[in-house]
Amino acid sequence: MFFRKFGEKLKSLFGGRKIDEAFFEELEDTLIEGDLGARLTDEIVEELRETARREHITEAADLQKRMKELLSAYIRAYDEKPEKGSLNVYMILGVNGVGKTTTIAKMAKLFSGEGYKVLLAAGDTFRAAAVDQLEIHADRLGMRIVKQQMGSDPGAVIYDAITSAQSHGDDLILADTAGRMHNKENLMKELQKMDKVIRAKGVDEAHYRRFLVIDATTGQNGVSQALLFNQAVKLDGIILTKYDSAAKGGALVQIGRTLGLPILFVCVGEKYDDIRPFDKEEFLSSLMGLE
Ligand SMILES: Nc1nc2c(ncn2[C@@H]2O[C@H](COP(=O)(O)OP(=O)(O)OP(=O)(O)O)[C@@H](O)[C@H]2O)c(=O)[nH]1
Numbered sequence: 001m002f003f004r005k006f007g008e009k010l011k012s013l014f015g016g017r018k019i020d021e022a023f024f025e026e027l028e029d030t031l032i033e034g035d036l037g038a039r040l041t042d043e044i045v046e047e048l049r050e051t052a053r054r055e056h057i058t059e060a061a062d063l064q065k066r067m068k069e070l071l072s073a074y075i076r077a078y079d080e081k082p083e084k085g086s087l088n089v090y091m092i093l094g095v096n097g098v099g100k101t102t103t104i105a106k107m108a109k110l111f112s113g114e115g116y117k118v119l120l121a122a123g124d125t126f127r128a129a130a131v132d133q134l135e136i137h138a139d140r141l142g143m144r145i146v147k148q149q150m151g152s153d154p155g156a157v158i159y160d161a162i163t164s165a166q167s168h169g170d171d172l173i174l175a176d177t178a179g180r181m182h183n184k185e186n187l188m189k190e191l192q193k194m195d196k197v198i199r200a201k202g203v204d205e206a207h208y209r210r211f212l213v214i215d216a217t218t219g220q221n222g223v224s225q226a227l228l229f230n231q232a233v234k235l236d237g238i239i240l241t242k243y244d245s246a247a248k249g250g251a252l253v254q255i256g257r258t259l260g261l262p263i264l265f266v267c268v269g270e271k272y273d274d275i276r277p278f279d280k281e282e283f284l285s286s287l288m289g290l291e
């Protein structure tokens with residue numbers, strides 16, 4: 001499933017040929033195309049050149065496993081679960097259109113299927129119809145939702161949601177957030193305000209997580225998005241969406257290298273069940289065309 005096209009390219013590149021200068025040049029182009037970025041690409045190619053020289057490796061195939069190991073150092077699955085019987089808050093962040101609201105609906109279904117009492121918080125009060133969109137999912141899935149009208153303070157929405165979840169005995173709040181405001185600074189300020197309210201309501205660090213949604217089709221931009229959001233509210237992990245539309249996720253490796261963030265889910269379509277827990281081994285194997 002993961003990285004099919006990119007993986008196929010790597011597979012044919014590493015298959016049945018001798019290592020020469022042309023090999024390293026092709027490898028470099030392929031990695032850039034796969035959104036690994038110039039710096040990481042250079043680093044990997046240099047490391048593989050050095051390995052080949054040092055160990056007198058002449059077959060490209062013998063470098064394939066080495067490259068997998070290099071990438072493996074940057075990739076990690078987020079494997080914590082929200083603690084049942086306590087109130088956990090997951091804030092779902094990301095620029096507009098990446099799939100936050102859809103992913104929240106998928107996560108709501110998944111977690112309630114695992115026995116969590118889930119509450120949705122309609123924290124995107126900026127975009128017209130954002131509240132309605134989440135409410136439609138809540139109705140379809142039979143989830144509780146806390147909302148206010150468009151234009152209201154998202155800090156107030158999350159405040160109400162926490163109060164409601166506490167009195168209702170919920171385990172998990174999934175909070176939607178705006179992806180766009182008048183400008184980036186406004187958006188970051190709003191998110192920081194929500195963050196403050198959550199902490200002020202007594203949700204401790206162990207039960208509060210910030211996940212950034214990254215759209216696989218946006219490529220390298222994902223890296224700057226991660227840096228930006230991480231600066232505003234310290235991130236705990238990444239969710240990759242639209243992996244069905246673009247089998248490229250090199251940005252994930254870059255984010256892992258730059259921020260050390262683990263990956264929680266990969267989403268592969270628009271239906272509620274199109275969400276998969278991140279599987280590092282599967283991801284790396286298909287990335288490398290080793291399936
Ligand atoms: N193919 C595909 N489409 C997806 C996936 N996740 C979300 N989408 C689609 O992407 C579009 C945007 O999704 P939303 O959930 O509205 O994105 P958002 O981040 O909440 O957007 P804003 O509220 O505008 O910031 C919708 O048409 C979704 O159906 C996915 O994994 N694969």
Ligand SMILES: [Mg+2]
Nearest residue numbers: 100101124130
């Ligand atoms: Mg949305």
